[in-house]
Amino acid sequence: MRRRQWLAGEARADGVDRRTLLRLLTAAGVLGTPAAAGLLAPGRASAQAPAAHPPAFGSPRADSPVSGIVKPLPAEWFVPRGTNAEMRWDALRDADGRAVTGRHIPVERFFVRNHTSTPLIDPDRWRLRLFGSGLRGAPPADRAVEFDLDDLRALPATRIGALIECAGNGRSYFTSQQGRTVPGTPWTLGGIGSAQWRGVRLAEVLRRAGLTRGAVDVLPAGLDPEFVAGGVGFGRVRRPLPVAKALDDVLVAYEMNGEPLTPDHGAPVRLVVPGWIGIASIKWVGSIEVADQPLYSPWNTDFYRLFGPDYPADGSAPVTTQVVKCAFELARDAVLAAGRSHRLHGRSWSGAAPVRRVEVSTDGGRRWLPAELRDEPRADNWTRWSIDWRPERPGPYELRARATDRRGNTQPEVAVFNREGYLFDAVVVHPVTVA
Ligand SMILES: Nc1nc2c(c(=O)[nH]1)N[C@H]1C(S)=C(S)[C@@H](COP(=O)(O)O)O[C@H]1N2
Numbered sequence: 001m002r003r004r005q006w007l008a009g010e011a012r013a014d015g016v017d018r019r020t021l022l023r024l025l026t027a028a029g030v031l032g033t034p035a036a037a038g039l040l041a042p043g044r045a046s047a048q049a050p051a052a053h054p055p056a057f058g059s060p061r062a063d064s065p066v067s068g069i070v071k072p073l074p075a076e077w078f079v080p081r082g083t084n085a086e087m088r089w090d091a092l093r094d095a096d097g098r099a100v101t102g103r104h105i106p107v108e109r110f111f112v113r114n115h116t117s118t119p120l121i122d123p124d125r126w127r128l129r130l131f132g133s134g135l136r137g138a139p140p141a142d143r144a145v146e147f148d149l150d151d152l153r154a155l156p157a158t159r160i161g162a163l164i165e166c167a168g169n170g171r172s173y174f175t176s177q178q179g180r181t182v183p184g185t186p187w188t189l190g191g192i193g194s195a196q197w198r199g200v201r202l203a204e205v206l207r208r209a210g211l212t213r214g215a216v217d218v219l220p221a222g223l224d225p226e227f228v229a230g231g232v233g234f235g236r237v238r239r240p241l242p243v244a245k246a247l248d249d250v251l252v253a254y255e256m257n258g259e260p261l262t263p264d265h266g267a268p269v270r271l272v273v274p275g276w277i278g279i280a281s282i283k284w285v286g287s288i289e290v291a292d293q294p295l296y297s298p299w300n301t302d303f304y305r306l307f308g309p310d311y312p313a314d315g316s317a318p319v320t321t322q323v324v325k326c327a328f329e330l331a332r333d334a335v336l337a338a339g340r341s342h343r344l345h346g347r348s349w350s351g352a353a354p355v356r357r358v359e360v361s362t363d364g365g366r367r368w369l370p371a372e373l374r375d376e377p378r379a380d381n382w383t384r385w386s387i388d389w390r391p392e393r394p395g396p397y398e399l400r401a402r403a404t405d406r407r408g409n410t411q412p413e414v415a416v417f418n419r420e421g422y423l424f425d426a427v428v429v430h431p432v433t434v435a
């Protein structure tokens with residue numbers, strides 16, 4: 001039904017006229033990527049929030065190294081990137097090469113991606129409001145079905161492991177490995193984290209709110225300040241999700257790694273959308289519109305779609321699943337002793353399927369050896385691996401890791417270019433020095 005409506009052009013663009021949007025973005029030179037650093041207006045006061053949203057009751061610390069993020073961001077753990085904080089992969093090992101985390105990333109080390117700034121929301125006044133033509137009685141926004149935190153906690157709870165990975169994770173390699181300039185946050189590989197999430201299935205919340213058979217899209221919206229880039233206001237961070245995905249495995253999460261959500265990761269409640277790009281997992285969710293027609297917002301019309309010579313002239317469909325990647329738990333340009341055996345560690349993941357195989361090359365990609373998988377590969381998480389390497393001769397070396405998932409997706413030498421630099425899936429060159 002959704003596809004038929006989509007093809008017939010039956011849809012509602014929420015807030016932004018697409019042609020206007022394209023023209024403005026082109027003129028401002030920020031095409032596509034909301035995070036275009038320097039073009040961001042500072043977070044606005046919550047007093048400007050529409051009346052239907054409960055107001056936030058504070059603002060983040062002024063002394064954070066990244067404005068708008070509340071938690072401490074020690075330089076050993078994070079690389080500041082505009083309004084965001086990237087996780088350092090080398091921080092997952094101590095000086096003796098021992099792991100400092102398990103499969104999941106502790107909350108205090110988890111990367112942060114904010115379009116604007118972390119709002120501080122009073123959990124007692126917070127409400128999740130559901131409304132729209134896809135609910136029984138088609139309640140309008142001002143007569144929404146409401147759940148407070150206690151209501152959600154009283155519903156059957158579910159625990160899932162899931163990765164949150166920014167669509168732009170690895171973006172900087174489009175430039176450093178492929179010579180292409182792309183706008184947006186220049187992530188290396190640390191725009192990702194894995195956690196255990198607890199909450200109630202979105203399917204359950206939708207059912208209780210009166211989901212009808214005619215519903216095709218849901219549109220969760222965040223309570224963070226409205227997003228402004230290049231002088232254009234885009235409104236609340238919000239991205240439509242087809243009902244099929246919403247009913248499948250999406251979680252309305254209130255806990256992360258066994259503790260209530262912290263402000264930077266969406267407190268009091270966020271969505272967790274397994275396998276999909278991070279933007280789907282809306283933080284600080286305050287409302288969910290449920291519609292009997294496909295919905296659009298800037299986050300699925302111009303942001304988070306693929307544009308470029310290898311894509312349709314009008315761009316790809318909205319990006320959903322993540323691609324295959326690998327990362328070493330090792331500093332770039334690490335120095336390793338010659339004539340000694342080193343255990344190299346890393347992790348591999350795919351949004352589409354469990355990891356099947358990881359191969360490592362230490363000689364510039366000529367010879368590939370299988371890494372030993374240290375986890376039972378799962379679709380909802382990454383797989384840790386290791387491989388021993390004994391370099392005899394001093395000098396510069398290039399390490400490479402390449403993963404293949406059970407659907408046969410593997411990492412190419414070169415990622416297909418797209419203008420915004422999303423979904424970088426090529427093998428990443430990791431230089432080290434043997435001394
Ligand atoms: N309301 C809201 N939700 C949001 C965002 C945001 O800026 N505002 N950023 C999204 C993006 S682009 C990513 S990658 C993930 C990051 O989640 P994290 O900060 O918990 O790591 O949150 C998503 N949810």
Ligand SMILES: [Mo]
Nearest residue numbers: 166167278279
């Ligand atoms: Mo993201």
